[in-house]
Amino acid sequence: MIRTLPMPFDSAAPRGHATGILLMLAAVLLFSLNDVLGKWLVATYAVGQVMVLRSLASLVVLSPLAWRSLRAARFRVERPGLQAARVLLGAAEAACFYWSVGHMPLADAMTYWMAAPIMVTALAALFLGERVGLRQWGLVLLGFLGVAVALGADFAGPLLPALVALCGALLYSLFLLSSRQLRRTPDVVLACFQMLGGLAVGLVLLGIGGWRAPDVVDLALLLMLGLVATLGHMGVTRALKLAPASVVVPYQYSFLLWAALFGWLVWGDVPGPALLAGAVLIVGAGLLLFRDQQRG
Secondary structure, three states, X not given: XXXXXXXXXXXXXXXXXXXXXXXXXHHHHHHHHHHHHHHHHOOOOOHHHHHHHHHHHHHHHHHHHHHHHHHHOOOOOOOHHHHHHHHHHHHHHHHHHHHHHOOOOHHHHHHHHOOHHHHHHHHHHHHOOOOOOHHHHHHHHHHHHHHHHHHHHOOOOOOHHHHHHXXXXXXXXXXXXXXXXXXXXXXXHHHXXXXXXXXXXXXXXXXXXXXXXXXXXXXXXXXXXXXHHHHHHHHHHHHHHXXXXXXXXXXXXXXXXXXXXXXXHHHOOOOOXXXXXXXXXXXXXXXXXXXXXXXX
C-alpha cells in the first residue's frame, strides 16, 4: 500500500471540487484493487516475494521523479533519522497488511486500518503535545470502542490475524505521524523511500518464506501491485491539489465499501453484524474528528 497523510488545503476553486472528489474515489478504487490483488497473491506467494516485486514495479515509476526532486534540493534529505524510522514503519505496516489479509476477510482487515486516523489523534496528543479537547477525546474513545466491537467479532475464529491487523493499523498511524513531520519532503520522494524500505524488508522476509517462480500471469499481477498503488498515490495527491482536504478526504472511507464488495464477489465473505457495527463506530468517529480538526 502507498498511502500518505492528506495535508490541509487552504483554498481551491469550487469548480475543481467535483474533479477532486472523482479523483479521490478513483484513487481509493485503485488502492482497493491493489489490496484485492495482494490478498489473492499471498495465498500462493510468500509475503516477502509479494513485497519485493511490488516495490520494484513501483520504483520503476517513482525513481526518475524522485531523482529529479532530490537533484533540485541538492540531495538534502530532511531529518534523515526520522526518514529512516518512517521507512521502517511503512515496510513493517505493509508486511502486517499482506500477512493479515491472507488470513482474514478483506473488509475485516480494512476496518482495523480505518482506525489509524483515530490512533493518530491520540498518539499526537500523548507524544507530540498536540492539543486535543474533551470532545475529541470522546470521539477517540468512540473509535476505540468500534475497534473493540470489531475485535470481538473475530473471537469466534483465529485471533492472531486480527491482532496482526490491529498492530498494522498502529504501525500505520505512527507512519502517518512521521509523514506529518516531514512536510517539506516532496511527496514522490517520500513514496520512493517507502518503496525502498518495502524492498529491503521483502528481501529479508524472503529468507523466511522463500521464493516461488511465478508464471507469466502471476508475474504480471505481482508487478501490477506496485503500479496500481502508484497511480492511486498520484490520484490522491492531485485530488488534494484540486479541492480542500475537508471536501475529498472523507471519501477515503469508501475503502470499506469496496473491501466488502470485493470480499463478497471474489471470496464470498459477508461481514457480520458485530464487524459492521464496529466499522460504523470507527468511520463515524473518524469523520467527526476530521471535521473538528478542519474547523480548529
